[in-house]
Amino acid sequence: MSSAWTAKVRLSPTLRTTVMLWTVAAFASGLLAGVLWYESHGAWKRHLAGAFATGFRLFAALQDGQSSVDGITIKALGPADAAIADKGNFASVSGVPQPSLVTVVTIREPVPVDVSRRIISLAIISPEIRYPVADLEVRENLPPAEKLAVITKLLATYCSDSLVLAKNAQGNWFRLQGGAVWSCAAAPRDFRLVAAFIAVLSLAAILTSVADTSQKFRSFAEALRSRRRVGGPDSYVEHGPAELREIVSAVNSYMEKERAHLFKRAEVLSGVSHDLGAPATRLRLRAALIVDDELRRRLDADIDQMIGMIESVLAFTRSELSDEEPRRLSLTALIEALVADYQDLDRPVELETHQPEVIETAASVFMSSKGHRTLPDERRLLVIARPMSLQRAIVNLVENALKYGRRATVRLNATSAMATIEVEDEGGRICLGDIEKLVAPFQRGRNSVMTEGFGLGLTIASTIAEQHGGGLQFEQGDKGLRVKLTIQRG
Numbered sequence: 001m002s003s004a005w006t007a008k009v010r011l012s013p014t015l016r017t018t019v020m021l022w023t024v025a026a027f028a029s030g031l032l033a034g035v036l037w038y039e040s041h042g043a044w045k046r047h048l049a050g051a052f053a054t055g056f057r058l059f060a061a062l063q064d065g066q067s068s069v070d071g072i073t074i075k076a077l078g079p080a081d082a083a084i085a086d087k088g089n090f091a092s093v094s095g096v097p098q099p100s101l102v103t104v105v106t107i108r109e110p111v112p113v114d115v116s117r118r119i120i121s122l123a124i125i126s127p128e129i130r131y132p133v134a135d136l137e138v139r140e141n142l143p144p145a146e147k148l149a150v151i152t153k154l155l156a157t158y159c160s161d162s163l164v165l166a167k168n169a170q171g172n173w174f175r176l177q178g179g180a181v182w183s184c185a186a187a188p189r190d191f192r193l194v195a196a197f198i199a200v201l202s203l204a205a206i207l208t209s210v211a212d213t214s215q216k217f218r219s220f221a222e223a224l225r226s227r228r229r230v231g232g233p234d235s236y237v238e239h240g241p242a243e244l245r246e247i248v249s250a251v252n253s254y255m256e257k258e259r260a261h262l263f264k265r266a267e268v269l270s271g272v273s274h275d276l277g278a279p280a281t282r283l284r285l286r287a288a289l290i291v292d293d294e295l296r297r298r299l300d301a302d303i304d305q306m307i308g309m310i311e312s313v314l315a316f317t318r319s320e321l322s323d324e325e326p327r328r329l330s331l332t333a334l335i336e337a338l339v340a341d342y343q344d345l346d347r348p349v350e351l352e353t354h355q356p357e358v359i360e361t362a363a364s365v366f367m368s369s370k371g372h373r374t375l376p377d378e379r380r381l382l383v384i385a386r387p388m389s390l391q392r393a394i395v396n397l398v399e400n401a402l403k404y405g406r407r408a409t410v411r412l413n414a415t416s417a418m419a420t421i422e423v424e425d426e427g428g429r430i431c432l433g434d435i436e437k438l439v440a441p442f443q444r445g446r447n448s449v450m451t452e453g454f455g456l457g458l459t460i461a462s463t464i465a466e467q468h469g470g471g472l473q474f475e476q477g478d479k480g481l482r483v484k485l486t487i488q489r490g
């Protein structure tokens with residue numbers, strides 16, 4: 001991945017502007033939604049109240065035989081149609097809408113007076129709907145006029161171009177055309193759904209934008225966090241709000257300086273290791289000219305120690321610089337090869353095959369507690385690591401086990417997140433507090449008097465473990481020291 005910093009001028013609002021814009025937008029859309037809702041609600045209330053009032057007047061008009069009331073025309077049915085209506089065959093009355101869905105309602109006297117006496121029979125004929133009259137909360141003791149008002153309101157609630165046939169107390173049938181009261185054209189436009197939609201939409205947009213912005217910050221932080229362990233690009237793409245761009249740009253320039261710095265150090269290092277060869281050889285040649293055997297032997301030993309020391313310091317610095325690219329590798333394969341190399345040289349190193357790798361699974365519908373299951377063989381112990389460094393760290397531990405504990409037994413363990421390489425020796429009891437102090441550079445223990453070394457082996461192993469997101473731990477094993485090198489797997 002390379003820098004995506006281009007000459008293109010991109011609009012990159014600051015978080016402050018974005019938040020302000022969103023707040024204004026949220027306020028505006030909330031206001032719009034509120035006004036739409038309030039207006040529609042009011043208009044419908046007025047519409048239904050009008051229909052309710054008209055119902056009262058319609059009642060009077062029907063009893064008196066008037067020809068119209070409040071936009072409802074009332075026409076008597078012809079004798080033929082009246083006969084058909086009396087039989088309840090409303091769909092066949094002339095001029096009814098087709099197809100005809102008929103809702104029949106009867107309005108009777110209130111309970112205490114005469115329950116059986118019908119005052120008005122209604123047949124509401126609509127091409128689309130049957131009215132849910134059964135749901136109407138009409139108490140039995142309501143005056144008949146109010147019952148008709150409730151039904152008229154119901155007609156206005158469900159807009160449909162219905163025709164109403166009505167029979168009054170005298171038994172005369174009328175045709176009621178009430179388009180102005182209950183047709184769809186008379187109903188006010190309802191923007192409540194639109195208002196709800198606007199509110200939900202703007203809320204969703206704001207939440208998405210907030211989540212998106214915070215995700216950009218978090219993913220950048222995550223990229224930086226895992227960088228040391230698994231590596232990363234030379235520079236990061238600058239995107240998101242202006243503040244984040246500034247941070248990314250600062251990190252990019254910091255990384256660039258750091259890279260230049262490291263490059264310089266690496267150059268010096270390789271120069272030193274290269275140039276060291278010549279004076280060392282000269283020293284040895286000159287030492288060979290010394291006649292005194294004892295003196296020559298001592299000088300040789302000093303030269304060896306000096307060169308060894310410089311080389312181990314160089315090795316340590318190199319491990320700290322760690323320019324090696326991390327890659328996916330099988331830890332099992334790496335350790336097997338390493339142990340095999342020692343065995344070829346007849347050194348007492350063995351690999352103890354471990355139990356199958358077990359991972360924890362989350363609780364599921366079928367299992368109330370966390371489950372465990374083993375991974376298939378081919379997936380065993382894959383890690384993302386720097387192979388050369390990791391190998392160097394393990395070799396250091398094995399060398400120590402051989403030097404200070406006679407034998408080395410290597411084991412591998414892993415969870416889904418971490419992998420542990422154990423190196424155990426047979427050097428007997430050892431004080432764990434002491435050995436932890438020996439991790440510091442150039443520190444050697446009392447048991448090292450007879451062995452060669454510069455006190456950097458544990459330092460290097462611990463540095464490399466830390467570079468892999470883990471560390472070094474010491475335990476008392478069965479026959480000697482057990483050193484655990486832990487690394488993060490991915």
Ligand SMILES: Nc1ncnc2c1ncn2[C@@H]1O[C@H](COP(=O)(O)OP(=O)(O)O)[C@@H](O)[C@H]1O
Nearest residue numbers: 400401404438444445448453454455456457458
């Ligand atoms: N497996 C071990 N058993 C006992 N002592 C150990 C073991 N590994 C390391 N040590 C002690 O830790 C010291 C530091 O180890 P290290 O950093 O590898 O340096 P070096 O091996 O060059 O002395 C050693 O000198 C030794 O005293």
Ligand SMILES: [Mg+2]
Nearest residue numbers: 400453457458
């Ligand atoms: Mg060592």
